[in-house]
Amino acid sequence: MDASSGSGSSPSTTQPHTSSPSKTPIIHEEVVDIGGKRKKVADVWSHAKKIIKRNDKNEVIAVVAVCNYCKTEVPAHSRTHGNNGIDGHVKKCKKNPHNAVKSGSSQPILTQSSMNNALTPHIFNQKKLEEKVVAFVVKDEMSFRVVEGAGFVEMMKEAQPRFKIPKRKKIASLVWELYAVEAAKIKSVIGDQRFKKVFGRMTENVQFVEYFEEVDGLEKKKRVGPPMEKDWEKAQVFVNFLKRFHDTTLQLSATKKTTSPLIWEEIVAMRIVIDETILDTTDPSLQEVAKRMESKFKKYWGNLEKVNKLIFLGHILDPRYKLQMIGIHLGDMKLDASKIQSFVDSLKNCLMELYHAYKGNSPLDDINGIDDGDIDKDLMEMYKNDPIKLNYHLKMTQVRKTQKQAEITNEVDKYFSDPFVKWSSSFDILEWWKGNTTTFPVISKIAKDIFSIPSSTVASENAFSLGRRVVDPFRASLHPKMVEALVCTSDWLRGEEINLYKEPTEDEFNFYKDCEEVVTSK
Structure with missing residues (x-):
């Protein structure tokens, strides 16, 4: 009525x-x-x-x-x-702030609804359009800086002039937010199953493998489809093998500390792991993986003459290493003694060339070096879980004992002839060079420039990929967590939606209708 x-x-x-x-x-x-x-x-x-x-x-x-x-x-x-x-x-409603249609332009804009011969008004939404740009970056594997490209900017101005194009840093932030949202959806579906990252789960909680063989306390049923004993053994072997590469990637991807001195040492450590795995015949499948990785390794690092010399200079400018550790590394890589000495001399000559280029006409200073110190408890504590690196430092200690004092003719010779820096877990290489600027005024400038180069530009993920390109050069230079966010989110966004809706039967429809009438009549 x-x-x-x-x-x-x-x-x-x-x-x-x-x-x-x-x-x-x-x-x-x-x-x-x-x-x-x-x-x-x-x-x-x-x-x-x-x-x-x-x-x-x-x-x-x-x-x-x-x-x-x-x-x-x-x-x-x-x-x-x-x-x-x-x-x-x-x-x-004229007072609705979400209505972007102005008084002078009330004509509806065609949207996807026009496929059903219907016109629907389109309302501009800055946030939703930003979400679409993020989905575009993730799905099509675009660089974050694509939003700042001239072509993209011109296209968006033509498509939607009111859209304020976000900067690449905001896009990266939105990607991470989208990853968190999608990850939360996945977790809500699978429930609290105590899933952890593979390395943390397999290396820290090995003793809890029997969890999968237990009877469920709630349903009193044995869990369906637990991995077999052989599966656990293979998984453990692969985790132990790949942990070195996982840790190396995290080390070299650091952004708040210098990583240039670490590159060569990590490369050698990976080579040792690969060689040892190839010689181990107990697991043919893992051995085959190591062989394929070795071929990739040789492609990038096999010819030392083609490797960027800055990688080695970053290593020898560490006052704890200098030239000795590189000689030990090359010896373990089965190089002839003559080739090792020749290569070490070439690195010293390279540093000498940089020294003369930086030096100009500045006078040389004769300043005393620093006190030496042998390996101590700090070194043992630092590498207690890394026998490969500890072994190298022990070898270097033996080399130091037999080292002959060289004639000091310039700053470079003085640096190599001075005592090695004492090992300490709190050693800061940047602070050391800052404090020795007066002792090595020219070399300290070289060290400053070399240490400012991030090692994350080395695409280590791509170098050890067994298949075709999985991580492109842009993503290879990102932190592993951001790469994980991009890859996982891309997979989730591309996945087909699961329709859980079931069309009700006629009886069910009538029942729902009766229920609604009962509720509304009260």
Whole structure:
């Protein structure tokens, strides 16, 4: 029935249980919680609220929807009006800040709904468009800086002039946020299964492997499909083998400390792991993987003459290593003694050339060196879990004992002839060179420039990929966590959606209809 006569400016409302609202004054208004326990709520209810009006007998007089912006009341009874009235009002409401259609341009813009021969208005949303740009970067494996490219900027200005193109740093931040959202969805589906990263799980909790063989405490059933004993053994072997490469990637991807002195030492450590695995015949599958990795290793690091000399200079400018450790490394790589000496001399000559280039006409200074110190407890503690590196340092200690004092003719000779720096877990190479600027004024400038070069530009992930390109050069220079976020999010976004909706039968449909009528009649 028409209720317009009873409320003045208010629009007509539905009166399911009364004959005339003018004879039955409204004494109570109840705001309905639209969310409740329903699985899905129409978007319109984020812009309006539903109100049930009752009389003094607690009978329903009208059900209306009130616009949050202009407070206009629109009939909204579920059986007679539904959401269509308020939905149409919200889209046209002049006070709605979400309506981007200006007064001079009311023509609808074609969207995907036009495929069904229907026109729907498109509302510009900065945040949603940013999300689409992030999805574009992730799905198509684009660089973050693509949003700053001239072509992309021109295209977006033509497509949507009001869109404020985010900078690449914001895109990276949005990628991480999207990864967190998608990861949370995955976790909500699989539940709390105590999953951890493979290296942490396999290396720290090996004793809990029997968990998969236990009987579920809740359902009293044995867990379906646990890995077999051989599977666990193979997984453990591969984890131990790959842990070196995982740790190396994290070491060289650091951004808050210098990593140039670490590159060569980590490369040699990886070579030792590969060689030892190839010689181990107990696991043919792992041996085959190591052989394939060796071929990749030789491609990038096999010919020392082609390796960037800055990698070696960063190593020898560490006052704890100098030239001795490189000689030991090359010896373990089965190089002839003559070739080792020749290569070490070439590195010294390279540093000498840089020295003369930096030196110019500055005078040389004769300044005493620093005190020496042999290997101590700090060194043992530092490498207690890394026997490969500890073995090298022990060898270097023996070399030091037999070293002959060289004639000091310049700053380079003085640096190599001075005592080695004492080993300490708190040693800071940048602070050491800063404190020895007066002792080595020229070499300290060389060290400053070399140590400022990030080692993350070396695409170690790509170098040890067994298949085709998995991580492109752009992503190979990123931190492993960001690479994980990009790869996983890309996979999740590309995945097909699973439709869990089941079309109700006729009996079920009638049952739901009866339930709705019972609820609305109360």
